[in-house]
Amino acid sequence: MRNFTLYLAVAVCLVASKLSAQETFEAKAHAIADKIENITKDEKAALKIELEAVNKELEAGTITKAQADEKKMKLAETHSRNIETRVAEAQVDLKELIRQKVEGKIKDAKEQMTMRFNWNRNDSVKKNRGEARTTSQFVFAAGVNNLITDKAVAHSDYRYWGSHFYEWGFTSNTRLFKNDNLLHLKYGFSVMYNNLRPTGNRLFVANGDQTNLETSAVNLHDSRFRSVYVTAPIHLEFDFTKAKTNAEGKTLFRTHESVRFGIGGYAGFRVKSKQILKFSEDGHDVTIKEKGGFNTEDFIYGVSTYLGYGETSLYVKYDLNPLFKDNAIKQNNISLGIRFDLN
Known part of the structure; x- marks a missing residue:
């Protein structure tokens, strides 16, 4: 779901240790995007398991259909609130990241690589590759x-x-x-x-x-x-x-x-x-x-x-x-x- 710019293998070897200590704006932003996506997946998966448990209770006759529907509604509301709360926390992280970027406190991938080594070597590779x-x-x-x-x-x-x-x-x-x-x-x-x-x-x-x-x-x-x-x-x-x-x-x-x-x-x-x-x-x-x-x-x-x-x-x-x-x-x-x- 994302197209990361590929750098020369030799350049990566030279700067990998330094880049790992200072993540780029793009890397952090995509990490937050992945976090938001995973939150939704996790909550939906948990809800599915709990709904199946309610269906088993209904099949076993331990609860009525009305009780099952009420349980399902409460479970859906609970996980909906969980998604909203957890996504809101990730949004705060993203807003802070954008603020740091605007204020120049964090560099993007190109800026970091420019400071690390001769950018022209990487740029020559970029010019020979297009996007999907x-x-x-x-x-x-x-x-x-x-x-x-x-x-x-x-x-x-x-x-x-x-x-x-x-x-x-x-x-x-x-x-x-x-x-x-x-x-x-x-x-x-x-x-x-x-x-x-x-x-x-x-x-x-x-x-x-x-x-x-x-x-x-x-x-x-x-x-x-x-x-x-x-x-x-x-x-x-x-x-x-x-x-x-x-x-x-x-x-x-x-x-x-x-x-x-x-x-x-x-x-x-x-x-x-x-x-x-x-x-x-x-x-x-x-x-x-x-x-x-x-x-x-x-x-x-x-x-x-x-x-x-x-x-x-x-x-x-x-x-x-x-x-x-x-x-x-x-x-x-x-x-x-x-x-x-x-x-």
């Missing part, structure tokens, strides 16, 4: 999040910097034409976390089929509403990385090395919604987590685009359907942030 027609990437994006009301974000009921989004997933990138590197089809799956923080000491309250912002009876330290979605994004990508010709005259194609522009959309379903409230009561810090539908749409679809250079892009996504399905005033989610496609 289909490559894969780990995608991570983060930024600010808000709702568009009456076709505008101005005078929003939600904090501009306090409301944010995260997204992670895996994509495949296929070159559409055999002998031209410009057009690519990019597709895969993503998990989106959209967070909103209301202004003015308010919280969401579901009143029948309407979900309204109401002033809290207590002084809130934090009021946050989160919706989590699993989506299938698809983009037409224009990659301006130039093709090269090796010593034998063969045309070589590579990606994510120049200006890239993608336009497309996504569709998926809501996994859950949750409101988190924090306040003080009788000298104690209190945190309340309210889970429920809050009259939000169960399905999501929208448009998205990104523009950047190399593996880093400016990213915008916009939901075409409103957040709350029956509210009198329609409000659509919009997000703006930075996106990393780790090839």
Whole structure:
């Protein structure tokens, strides 16, 4: 699922001991991606075993079908929470890694090898090798999040910097034409976390089929509403990385090395919604987590685009359907942030 750049064997022998002590940005990022993937696999495998045990109890007649269904539901919820908690920890690691990269505290593979030995030797090999027609990437994006009301974000009921989004997933990138590197089809799956923080000491309250912002009876330290979605994004990508010709005259194609522009959309379903409230009561810090539908749409679809250079892009996504399905005033989610496609 990843295409690592192969270095000259002799170069690896010369610097292996030093590189092992200082991992590259790419190596650490892919390690976190593997960790996230393994978390999902582990929890699903554990859930499967536990569900089989419940089925055996049902077959043996020690529990009723209703009891079995209840057990299965609780097990599914438990492992879903486990995935969310463990993935959140990995996301923290990834955010810290990206911060270190932006601040120049960690080097990428090319920068490390440049400091270790003559880069021209390795570059000559790279020029004689292209990528497969289909490559894969780990995608991570983060930024600010808000709702568009009456076709505008101005005078929003939600904090501009306090409301944010995260997204992670895996994509495949296929070159559409055999002998031209410009057009690519990019597709895969993503998990989106959209967070909103209301202004003015308010919280969401579901009143029948309407979900309204109401002033809290207590002084809130934090009021946050989160919706989590699993989506299938698809983009037409224009990659301006130039093709090269090796010593034998063969045309070589590579990606994510120049200006890239993608336009497309996504569709998926809501996994859950949750409101988190924090306040003080009788000298104690209190945190309340309210889970429920809050009259939000169960399905999501929208448009998205990104523009950047190399593996880093400016990213915008916009939901075409409103957040709350029956509210009198329609409000659509919009997000703006930075996106990393780790090839």
